[in-house]
Amino acid sequence: MEDSNQFKRTDINELGEFTLIDHLTFDAILKQPSTIKGIGDDAAVIDSGDHFTLVSTDMLVEGIHFDLAYTPLKHLGYKSVIVNLSDIYAMNGIPTQITVSIAISNRFSVEALEELYAGIHLACDLYNVDLVGGDTTSSQKGLIISITAIGEVEKTKVVYRSGANIGDIACVTGSLGGAYLGLQMLEREKQIYQEHPSVQPQLDEHEYLIGRLLKPEARKDAIAYFEENNVIPSSMIDVSDGLSSELFHLARQSGVGFIIDEDMVPIHIDTQKLAIDFGIDPITCALHSGEDYELLFTIKEKDLEAIRMMPDVAIIGEVVSGSEGLHLRTNSGNKHALSAQGWKHFER
Amino acid sequence: MEDSNQFKRTDINELGEFTLIDHLTFDAILKQPSTIKGIGDDAAVIDSGDHFTLVSTDMLVEGIHFDLAYTPLKHLGYKSVIVNLSDIYAMNGIPTQITVSIAISNRFSVEALEELYAGIHLACDLYNVDLVGGDTTSSQKGLIISITAIGEVEKTKVVYRSGANIGDIACVTGSLGGAYLGLQMLEREKQIYQEHPSVQPQLDEHEYLIGRLLKPEARKDAIAYFEENNVIPSSMIDVSDGLSSELFHLARQSGVGFIIDEDMVPIHIDTQKLAIDFGIDPITCALHSGEDYELLFTIKEKDLEAIRMMPDVAIIGEVVSGSEGLHLRTNSGNKHALSAQGWKHFER
Numbered sequence: 022m023e024d025s026n027q028f029k030r031t032d033i034n035e036l037g038e039f040t041l042i043d044h045l046t047f048d049a050i051l052k053q054p055s056t057i058k059g060i061g062d063d064a065a066v067i068d069s070g071d072h073f074t075l076v077s078t079d080m081l082v083e084g085i086h087f088d089l090a091y092t093p094l095k096h097l098g099y100k101s102v103i104v105n106l107s108d109i110y111a112m113n114g115i116p117t118q119i120t121v122s123i124a125i126s127n128r129f130s131v132e133a134l135e136e137l138y139a140g141i142h143l144a145c146d147l148y149n150v151d152l153v154g155g156d157t158t159s160s161q162k163g164l165i166i167s168i169t170a171i172g173e174v175e176k177t178k179v180v181y182r183s184g185a186n187i188g189d190i191a192c193v194t195g196s197l198g199g200a201y202l203g204l205q206m207l208e209r210e211k212q213i214y215q216e217h218p219s220v221q222p223q224l225d226e227h228e229y230l231i232g233r234l235l236k237p238e239a240r241k242d243a244i245a246y247f248e249e250n251n252v253i254p255s256s257m258i259d260v261s262d263g264l265s266s267e268l269f270h271l272a273r274q275s276g277v278g279f280i281i282d283e284d285m286v287p288i289h290i291d292t293q294k295l296a297i298d299f300g301i302d303p304i305t306c307a308l309h310s311g312e313d314y315e316l317l318f319t320i321k322e323k324d325l326e327a328i329r330m331m332p333d334v335a336i337i338g339e340v341v342s343g344s345e346g347l348h349l350r351t352n353s354g355n356k357h358a359l360s361a362q363g364w365k366h367f368e369r
Numbered sequence: 370m371e372d373s374n375q376f377k378r379t380d381i382n383e384l385g386e387f388t389l390i391d392h393l394t395f396d397a398i399l400k401q402p403s404t405i406k407g408i409g410d411d412a413a414v415i416d417s418g419d420h421f422t423l424v425s426t427d428m429l430v431e432g433i434h435f436d437l438a439y440t441p442l443k444h445l446g447y448k449s450v451i452v453n454l455s456d457i458y459a460m461n462g463i464p465t466q467i468t469v470s471i472a473i474s475n476r477f478s479v480e481a482l483e484e485l486y487a488g489i490h491l492a493c494d495l496y497n498v499d500l501v502g503g504d505t506t507s508s509q510k511g512l513i514i515s516i517t518a519i520g521e522v523e524k525t526k527v528v529y530r531s532g533a534n535i536g537d538i539a540c541v542t543g544s545l546g547g548a549y550l551g552l553q554m555l556e557r558e559k560q561i562y563q564e565h566p567s568v569q570p571q572l573d574e575h576e577y578l579i580g581r582l583l584k585p586e587a588r589k590d591a592i593a594y595f596e597e598n599n600v601i602p603s604s605m606i607d608v609s610d611g612l613s614s615e616l617f618h619l620a621r622q623s624g625v626g627f628i629i630d631e632d633m634v635p636i637h638i639d640t641q642k643l644a645i646d647f648g649i650d651p652i653t654c655a656l657h658s659g660e661d662y663e664l665l666f667t668i669k670e671k672d673l674e675a676i677r678m679m680p681d682v683a684i685i686g687e688v689v690s691g692s693e694g695l696h697l698r699t700n701s702g703n704k705h706a707l708s709a710q711g712w713k714h715f716e717r
Contacts, residue, residue, distance in 0.1 A: 065501035153413035167515035
């Protein structure tokens, strides 16, 4: 810490989240021989002797990450667990335990907390994870949820962001852009309701998109498929900030580039329809919106046949040299440079 | 979740923290064979093959757990790590990694965060722990710090709260009550300053007590001594909520009682002096105030000689049958029943 710091004031918004955490943890020297991987992947990797232990943590803050006006507490509890499990799967691991810390203001009742925990317990049951620790405390304002997920992976099967090689094939599970449009829908209905409280929200036809936002699932099925079919992706990351942003992470950490085929990017028909309703190009939505919690991964060419048989996966492009950069190839064969902007920039 | 819940509103203050977390996690069924111990001890215990992995988590909230009016950010970062490491030591383990999640409002500058992280890095260096993950996010109000500590312990050496037996000897490291008086001192000076901003705080002579509050240490020396001298405590817990409260935890989980000798409870001379200044009986202060982060443990009689040679440890009493309850034995031989009230109740 330099003395001159005390005279300087840099607004935290001047640095983005990734730059900030890089900046603050830059000088974190690893001292423990058991620390295989620290900050910079979906989870930390710790040597536990016969396997690796994986650790990932996430904090969700009311008013920043969720709006209780349209987020049922049970869904919130469920989702809080899912976003953490997704990080463990993104290392090709199996989540085994979680801890849950919650800070709450007095405006919450015990019954409200029971709803929240009902969602947490449900996710634990469905994903076969144990709730083993935590903390409940008061907050001055709002609800804050901090979850740490623990998992394990065979040492030879751990998958980092850094393993993609030129000639590998880029794939993504499920479909993209839905959670963002679910959010836009709920924000629009909230605004209408605030202006005209007598108008009932029309949400039935948007069940799919709202489900993508409020009750996402983590792709344990993908990890199970890899295991059954002896596939180890060369690199992997979960899609929390948008496909484009995650491609940049894989590219930077693997030292490669990507060419993505526009018409291969999976977009659900409901997402396409509503995007057009909102005046957004569906591909922009799929590339730059977050919270889908799908898995983006690369495979070696030899695993292509196994992945072609995999349910709910799209082959979206190929890994090229770092000097070629990141591009989207349109139907007409044009190439457009991708930008790394995620969710937050997209909202502006 | 019963339907009738939606018509019921129980204030969260009606349940204490411990009752609340018990209530919310009561139906957490453990499904993973690797989960040895879930909620209810200082840390969760996970089977990692050749050793146990320990996991503990704590959340610190501005305005609830700390007041930035008199808490330097570097000290806060340091202490946030220490309170988590203390939980790992309380299982007779060695901490190896931490993750740090922080939510901050815009009023904090990058330089302020650097100060906070300087304290976090310093604690990591001094306790040989790696910072391996985390999250920085916005908060609507104030600063929230959530830390998870990971540690390890040989399977035969893990110490639970539940292992105390009749005839065992109760011991505590360091001295008690200091952090609470440090807090009272700083609160008093803050109030004087708010009323008379020209009066300079007189804190020099209270360096010890203020240090106990603002820069506590975790007792890694005690764990090292146990290892070197082949002592395995029969039960152990860290003193975060007050000696009396921790004795009740050991008693309940071990199914035993305690007799504690009043004049054996270690109280620093500065604590004694200031307690009297504040009109508090020093023993009340030592029994019922928290945040000392010392270790309370019980040993078998065969280990008594080894513990007599241990630096900075007091033998404070003995383990008796559960039916005898928990008592303080005064100099004059009278026995007073102990109450479980901790820090928060004491403040009323």
